[in-house]
Amino acid sequence: MLEQTTTKKRFGYHRWLVLIFIVAMVYVAGQYKALSPHIQLPAENVAGPFFRVLGQEVYLTNTLVAMLVADALLILMAFFFWRATRKPDALPKGISGAVEALLEGLYNLTESNAGKWAKSIFPFFATITLMVLVWNWMELIPGVDSVGAFDSHHIPEEAHCEEVNFLGFIGVTGEAECAKGVIPFVRVASTDLNFTLALAVIAVVMVQVMGVRALGLSYFTKFFNVRTLFSVPIFGVIDFAVGLLELIGEFAKILSFSFRLFGNIFAGSVLLFVIGSLVPFAQSGFLMLEFFVGLIQAVVFGMLTMVFMSQATISHHGDEHGEEHH
Numbered sequence: 001m002l003e004q005t006t007t008k009k010r011f012g013y014h015r016w017l018v019l020i021f022i023v024a025m026v027y028v029a030g031q032y033k034a035l036s037p038h039i040q041l042p043a044e045n046v047a048g049p050f051f052r053v054l055g056q057e058v059y060l061t062n063t064l065v066a067m068l069v070a071d072a073l074l075i076l077m078a079f080f081f082w083r084a085t086r087k088p089d090a091l092p093k094g095i096s097g098a099v100e101a102l103l104e105g106l107y108n109l110t111e112s113n114a115g116k117w118a119k120s121i122f123p124f125f126a127t128i129t130l131m132v133l134v135w136n137w138m139e140l141i142p143g144v145d146s147v148g149a150f151d152s153h154h155i156p157e158e159a160h161c162e163e164v165n166f167l168g169f170i171g172v173t174g175e176a177e178c179a180k181g182v183i184p185f186v187r188v189a190s191t192d193l194n195f196t197l198a199l200a201v202i203a204v205v206m207v208q209v210m211g212v213r214a215l216g217l218s219y220f221t222k223f224f225n226v227r228t229l230f231s232v233p234i235f236g237v238i239d240f241a242v243g244l245l246e247l248i249g250e251f252a253k254i255l256s257f258s259f260r261l262f263g264n265i266f267a268g269s270v271l272l273f274v275i276g277s278l279v280p281f282a283q284s285g286f287l288m289l290e291f292f293v294g295l296i297q298a299v300v301f302g303m304l305t306m307v308f309m310s311q312a313t314i315s316h317h318g319d320e321h322g323e324e325h326h
Contacts, residue, residue: 039273070131193259223247
């Protein structure tokens, strides 16, 4: 007769830790009055001015700090990925395995669209995607967009406040509120239009570089098509006008790139600010939404760059990819 063994259901300690953290978060959030969120488009200065350029003072902004932190994270990620793949028989696992799977998927996508130009386009596609992904996901890190110093410009004149220290702790001797805004030390770089615009300019410029590399100077006939302007007057004028529209479209790509990324990530940050000021512990429920939004926006930005580069390598006088000019 076989002896039947019963296993007891074990309630893991990880669940208790999660429960403790939730209770602690609710308790701490209830001990402090939430400030009304101060939202502004320009990045805030956290240090400086350091020097002047063209008569303008240069400051260290919180979005620049976020960009430097993101660059450091990418360098560390590349270093650990290199270490994980250093041995011939080593299989990447954990974060390294996730990065390898992401890069493999991006390369297969590039190869299916760009053909023989995949090896030239893939580095731009992967770099932009990983950089924007780290930028976007930084808003999921505790302290980003939330830890900073009180802005003295938002202290009412009638308030009698003690000195404000760098962590934002203040003493109030009057009835008026002492501060309404907090300048975060680190703010997500994607919420600064300057960064998204600069990245968009780089992406569109590299599209033109890839087109010239593939087709030579004949690539610019896509924008200034005068071949049939006099030989076929009516259709030649139409072709010339279409080329000018293509040129306008290249500038429109810059606006589309920059405002799409900026608008989605900035809106997500505002959502987290508002929810955090109304019901602080409920903010955690929206972090998963921002996780997917950040991932989708990074892939969309990189994929559009890759597709535009692939299209630039195709001759507009035929269906085949242009030959590389040396």
